[in-house]
Amino acid sequence: MEPRRSQDHEDVPRPVVGIGNAFPASFELAEHRHRRGQFLYAASGVIAVGTPEGSWVAPPERAVWIPPGTPHSVRMVGAVQTRSVLIEPAAYGAFPGSCRVVGVSALLRQLLVAAAEIPTEYDEQGRDGLVMRLLIAEIRSAPRIPIAVPFPRHVALAALCHAFLERPNATAAIDQWAFALAINRRSFTRLFRRETGMSFAEWRQQACVSVALPRLAAGESITSIALDLGYDGPANFSTMFKRMLGVPPSRYRP
Template identity: 50%
Template structure:
C-alpha cells in the first residue's frame, strides 16, 4: 500500500494508473499546486474543499472529485480526511471531464478503489492487479457528475463579488445588489453573469448556499442554524432546496454519505 507519498516521487513509473492514500487532520490545507497526471480523489470521512481560479468544489464523504492534469488547485480539509487517489496518465485522460467535477461513486466503484489501494506502484499490467486498474480506468469514464461545483467568472470585478458573497452567503441577495456596484443594468448583468459562469444568478446563488452549507452540516452544525444563517425563513424551506438538488434531506444525505 502506498500511503502519504507525494505523487511526484512515483510519477515517472510507466503505469497508466497509480493508486495511493493520504491521511490529513482536520483543518489541514494544501497550498496551490498541480499534478502532471489527472487525479480522482475520494474519502470515506470528512469534507474536502477544492478551489481553483475557475471555481470551488465541495466533496462530501463517499463522493469523488476529478482534477484534470495540470490544473492548479488548493485543498482544505474539514474534519479528519483519509483520501484514496487514482492518478491517471494525461495521455489517457481524454475520456474524462475537461474541468474539475464532483462525481458519484457507486459501492462497486468504491470497492474497486479500496482494492486498488493495495496495488503496488509497479504492478504487472498482465496480472490481476493490472486487470483491476484497467477496469477502474473504464469505470472512471462513467462516473455521474454531482451538483456540488461553484463556477467562478473570469471577469475580475464580478469574481470579487462572488468571493465576497461566499464569506456571508444569503438567499436574499438580488441582482440589483450586484449590478449596482458593477455599474451595469439588470439586463446587462444577467447576460454577463450567465456568459461568465454558465448559470443564472439565482442558480449560482443557490449553489453557493449549498456548497457553503454542506461542510457545516458534515461538521455537525444543526440544520436550523445553517438554514437561518443563509436567510431561509425556516429549516423546512432549506430542506426542500437541499432535497431538490441532492435527492435527499440533509439528515438522510449525511447518513447515506457517512
C-alpha cells in the same frame, strides 16, 4: 497501507497509480498541481477543492475530478481518509477538461480502496492491471453531480462572487449585484451566464450548498446553518438541499 505522496508518483511507468492517505481535521494542502489527472475521493470526511476557476466540495459518496496541470488546493473538513488515482493524460483518451464533482458508486468506492493497496509498479497484464482498467471504466461512467461554484474571469464580478462565499445570503438579488457593477439587470444576467455557465439563481444555490456541506460535516445544526444562509428556517433550506442533492441535509451530519 503505506501513505503515498502524489508528487512522488508522477513518473511511475504505469498509466494509473492508486494513492491513499489520512489527514487530521482542518488540514490544508497548499496550492499545487499534478502532471497527471487526479480523481480525488474522501472515504471519510469532506474535501473542499479550490482552483482559480472555482470551488468544488465532495461529501461522502462523491469525488472530484481534477484535470492535468490544474492548480488546486485541498481543505479537509473533519478527519479525512482519501483514496485517489493519478491518471496519465494520454493513456485512456480524453477526460473532462474542467474540474467536476461526480457520484461514487459502491463498486467504484471498492475499486478506489483496492487501487490504493496495489503496488505502484503492478503487473499490467495480471489481476492488478484488470482492477485498474475496470476502475477507469467506472470513473468514465460516474455521473456528474451539481456541486460546483465556478468563478468568473470578469474581475469585478469575481470579487462579488468571492465576497458572497465569505458571507452567503440565499436572498441576494440580481438587482443588488447589477447595481454594484453599474449595469442594468438584463446585461448582468447575460454577463453572469456567460462567465459562469449558469444563472445567478443556480449559482447562488450552488454556493449555499457548497458552504453548507462542510458545516454539516462538522456537526453544526441544520437550523443554525439555514438561518446563517438567509433562509426563513430549516424547512426551506432542507427542501432546496434535497432538490439539488437528492437527500436531506441530515444525511451529511456525523
